[in-house]
Amino acid sequence: MIGMYSRIAALAGLAVFNTHAAFAGADDYEFQPVSAEIKNGVGAELSIRLVDKRTGKTVPGAIIFRTQLDMSPDGMGEMLAKHEALPPGEPGIYRYKADITMAGGWAFKLQAKVPGEPETVEGSVAFTAKD
Numbered sequence: 047m048i049g050m051y052s053r054i055a056a057l058a059g060l061a062v063f064n065t066h067a068a069f070a071g072a073d074d075y076e077f078q079p080v081s082a083e084i085k086n087g088v089g090a091e092l093s094i095r096l097v098d099k100r101t102g103k104t105v106p107g108a109i110i111f112r113t114q115l116d117m118s119p120d121g122m123g124e125m126l127a128k129h130e131a132l133p134p135g136e137p138g139i140y141r142y143k144a145d146i147t148m149a150g151g152w153a154f155k156l157q158a159k160v161p162g163e164p165e166t167v168e169g170s171v172a173f174t175a176k177d
């Protein structure tokens with residue numbers, strides 16, 4: 047029975063997704079970590095990939111205009127890390143340098159303007175800082 051219910055739920059989810067796919071929107075985009083593991087320390091580099099979920103392709107040219115790096119994944123949302131953008135690397139990859147002060151889970155939250163997308167795209171990318 048559980049199997050059947052989850053299958054129904056999956057189908058319902060699919061139907062919602064298909065309806066949505068007819069209209070482009072901010073949900074069509076996702077920010078992902080290039081590597082989820084970062085260095086615990088000053089000048090740690092983190093790279094984020096912006097993906098168009100409809101095509102699976104990376105999206106270059108986004109303007110990331112608001113960012114916050116905090117430890118909300120470890121229940122320390124008020125613990126912030128200083129960071130700054132680095133020059134872009136490959137198209138669709140956005141790089142930052144951060145001063146990480148504690149090992150553990152960090153979330154890089156951002157808002158971006160994506161070419162051809164009127165809605166603001168928001169993302170939260172999880173990283174784990176290791177010594």
Ligand SMILES: [Cu+2]
Nearest residue numbers: 117122125148
């Ligand atoms: Cu912390």
